[in-house]
Amino acid sequence: MRLAFWRAGKDKAVVARAVAKPKAEVASKAEKAEAKVEPKIEVRPAPIVTKQPQVESGDIDLHALGAALARRRGWIIVPTVLALVASVAVVNLVTPRYKSESRILIDGRENVFLRPSSDRTEERQALDAEAVTSQVQLVLSRDLAREIIKKNKLAERPEFDPVLQGISPLKSLAAMVGIGRDPFSMTPEERVLDAYYDRLQAYAVDKSRVIVVEFQSADPELAARVANSIADGYLVLQQGVRQEQAKNASQWLAGEIESLRKKVSDAEARVEDFRSKSSLFVGTNNTTLSNQQMGEVNTQLNNARSMKADAESKARLIKEMLQSGKPIEASEVVNSELMRRLSEQRVTLRAQLAEQSSTLLGNHPRIKELKAQLGDLDNQIRDEAAKISRSLESDARIASGRVDGMTVSLEQLKKQAASTNGQDVQLRALEREAKAQRDLLETYLAKYREANTRETIDTAPTDGRIISRAIVSNTPAYPKKLPIVLIATIATLLLSSGVVVTGEL
Incomplete structure (x- = not known):
């Protein structure tokens, strides 16, 4: 393995000394002894030619570095052992x-x-x-x-x-x-x-x-x-x-509720005060009295008109029956007590007339008497029907008068309602404000009860x-004893080895 250096000059001299140093150590012990005996005489021994590998300038001889580490192993082993002992002692002394x-x-x-x-x-x-x-x-x-x-x-x-x-x-x-x-x-x-x-x-x-x-x-x-x-x-x-x-x-x-209670009370007081001043009193179904009265008058007016039309139609029907000579079958005539009795007598007389006609001739006094009684009953029935017709006409006239009176009252109520529409609008605005304040107060009261309950819960x-x-x-x-001891020992070993290698270089 060869490591290249990028510096020249001193680095080459250092490398040369590092390479030549092992050659000088190959000299014999006799030469060293001679140097000790004659210290004043400098004798340079002839270089011993050994078969060393050729080392190029700028490279490191790893074999020489290994030899230097082996030669100075004491400088490496002793600090490492001391670090091992010290780390073991320290981790045992530290309170776990x-x-x-x-x-x-x-x-x-x-x-x-x-x-x-x-x-x-x-x-x-x-x-x-x-x-x-x-x-x-x-x-x-x-x-x-x-x-x-x-x-x-x-x-x-x-x-x-x-x-x-x-x-x-x-x-x-x-x-x-x-x-x-x-x-x-x-x-x-x-x-x-x-x-x-x-x-x-x-x-x-x-x-x-x-x-x-x-x-x-x-x-x-x-x-x-x-x-x-x-x-x-x-x-x-x-x-x-x-x-x-x-x-x-x-x-x-709690503070907001007290404030809202005052606001609600003031708003409702304003509503009642304005209602009393403008006479907009509330009736059933939360409507004002004027509107309620107008509705009632309108209902009565419709009923009166209906009664008028009904009475007029019945009276007209009875008159037509009387004029045409047809049997009167109107409910008012049939349901009359007098008409019922007259009808029963008429039925009885007709039965007697039929019975007598079977034995007597038409000119017989008894037959004439029965026919006269029967004609008299028919006249009474027609007269009673005419009375009922006139009574219905009277009812129709009464209903017409009620219709006229109700119409006048309704027109007056309409005028009154038209004049109070502006006040009614103001009243509804005040009522909405009071209702909003009341709803907000009820919401705050519910939240207050819930918050108060949660405040008293211990769990x-x-x-x-x-x-x-x-x-x-x-x-x-x-401390982690084994990791600390291993790290301290390995770190000391590497540090001491680095120091030795640095010194050799």
Whole structure:
């Protein structure tokens, strides 16, 4: 293998020395001894001609570098062994940390029965990635951190407040030169929060709505307890936010309801005042009295016209029957009590006349008497029919008078309604305003009752639920002993080898 150099001059001299150096070392030990005995006499031994491969200028002899690494293997092995021993000692001296994790699923647990009545028909949208990331930030919030620290008494542990166990001189010196922060310049809360966030990690699982909460501590039980406390505290914080929203909403709605009640009362008072001044009183079916009266008069007028036409037609029909000599078969005539009795007597007389005619002649006094009685009954029937006809004509005239009176009343009511149309428009406008205020008040009252109910619920639904609680781990998560030892050893081996090769070059 040949590596080309791109520099000339000194690089060629360096390469020449690197190549010629193995040749000089081929000299015999006798020459070295002679050089020691006679130090003042410089004797240059004749070069020993060996069969070395020809090395071109600008190339590196890997065989010579391998020989140099083998010759100085002590400079490589010793640092590597020391690094191995030091790394093993360091990883054993470092206090191990145990990690526990809990998982929270963000699924929006509010169902249709717990939604507001106005939102029950709406489709609930799925949470997007930004919403899940926002929930992760809620897990990492300082308010939640303070609650967890207070609940688990982390401020009383030296692991989270290094001042409790004293600061080493090395850390103090590093803080003085600006490498690290001086713990004494920080408040106890800041020190505990820094240690808390140094051991906490929360993230969302890719392509899911699951949040992972990881916590590390030298005490495995504390790590599991704090991880579970964070998950529980997150859900409690969500419940508190919902209850706080409901409380704020109920307070705001209470103020708005009081204001709306006054507005509704004022609007209804204006409606009644305007109605009384303009005489636009409301009757049945929520109509004004003038309109209601006009409708009633119109109905009576139609009835009177119908009665007039009916009476006139019946009277005319009876007259025509009387004039033509036809039997009177009108319902008014037939249904009359007198006419019914006369008709019965007529039937009886005709029966007697028929019976007597079978034995007696037509000039017999009895036959003449029966015929005279029968003629008299027919005259009575015709007279009664004429009376009924005249009675119907009188009814028609009465109905005509009622029609005229109703027509006059209807015209007056129309004029009155026409004069009050403008006032009626103003009244309807005031009624619409009052109705709008009343509907808004009823809507706010329903929302206020709902918000007040949600405010008093101790277990309000949250957007998440714990799907995996943290358990105590017996395997340290930090430090990773084997990887650290291997990395330190391999890095020292490569570094020492590089130093040797650099020196040879």
